[in-house]
Amino acid sequence: GAVVSQHPSWVICKSGTSVKIECRSLDFQATTMFWYRQFPKQSLMLMATSNEGSKATYEQGVEKDKFLINHASLTLSTLTVTSAHPEDSSFYICSALTGRGGHQHEQYFGPGTRLTVT
Amino acid sequence: AQSVTQPDIHITVSEGASLELRCNYSYGATPYLFWYVQSPGQGLQLLLKYFSGDTLVQGIKGFEAEFKRSQSSFNLRKPSVHWSDAAEYFCAVGAGQAGTALIFGKGTTLSVSS
Numbered sequence: 715g716a717v718v719s720q721h722p723s724w725v726i727c728k729s730g731t732s733v734k735i736e737c738r739s740l741d742f743q744a745t746t747m748f749w750y751r752q753f754p755k756q757s758l759m760l761m762a763t764s765n766e767g768s769k770a771t772y773e774q775g776v777e778k779d780k781f782l783i784n785h786a787s788l789t790l791s792t793l794t795v796t797s798a799h800p801e802d803s804s805f806y807i808c809s810a811l812t813g814r815g816g817h818q819h820e821q822y823f824g825p826g827t828r829l830t831v832t
Numbered sequence: 833a834q835s836v837t838q839p840d841i842h843i844t845v846s847e848g849a850s851l852e853l854r855c856n857y858s859y860g861a862t863p864y865l866f867w868y869v870q871s872p873g874q875g876l877q878l879l880l881k882y883f884s885g886d887t888l889v890q891g892i893k894g895f896e897a898e899f900k901r902s903q904s905s906f907n908l909r910k911p912s913v914h915w916s917d918a919a920e921y922f923c924a925v926g927a928g929q930a931g932t933a934l935i936f937g938k939g940t941t942l943s944v945s946s
Contacts, residue, residue: 825874
């Protein structure tokens with residue numbers, strides 16, 4: 715099946731620094747990827763939709779200047795948390811959309827990245 | 833607007849007993865419906881999905897779900913729960929047009945007692 719990876723799986727950074735999280739589709743091309751955020755014991759909330767070669771579309775309330783998304787290729791999207799603060803600590807999960815075969819437009823999720831800002 | 837409601841925050845089931853996790857959705861057209869499972873600190877694993885056709889959907893790990901349009905429900909069931917099924921379960925809905933992000937319910941935590 716389709717595999718999506720995220721790197722790193724876990725990161726700790728100091729307040730004020732920036733952190734980049736990578737989301738890769740390993741065996742398929744994904745023109746669209748999604749970034750979700752999950753607080754402890756809560757559901758996933760969509761942050762933004764990342765389309766290859768164009769600007770990301772952010773959900774209401776998500777600061778686009780703080781959460782920079784780049785989808786430079788069909789297999790890679792990156793989320794950069796700029797000037798991170800403790801309230802940005804969360805579990806970030808990406809998903810990639812595939813339209814191959816009988817699984818039209820099915821989302822495959824990455825394993826997630828846990829960000830802790832100290 | 834689309835929404836998903838999982839009425840049960842936490843359920844405890846005895847090992848070997850049957851399980852039903854409830855999910856209600858709000859969407860004007862026929863939705864794409866999903867059930868995912870998440871173990872602590874892990875990503876999401878797709879259990880099953882409904883796009884169209886037979887309203888009783890079989891998934892992995894012995895799970896099934898039934899789409900009931902009249903009740904706007906997509907409840908997840910398993911006839912005999914195993915201790916390894918203890919996890920967080922999320923119901924999700926996608927818009928009728930494929931290729932959109934999913935809206936997730938708040939999740940149901942399943943505990944399995946011996």
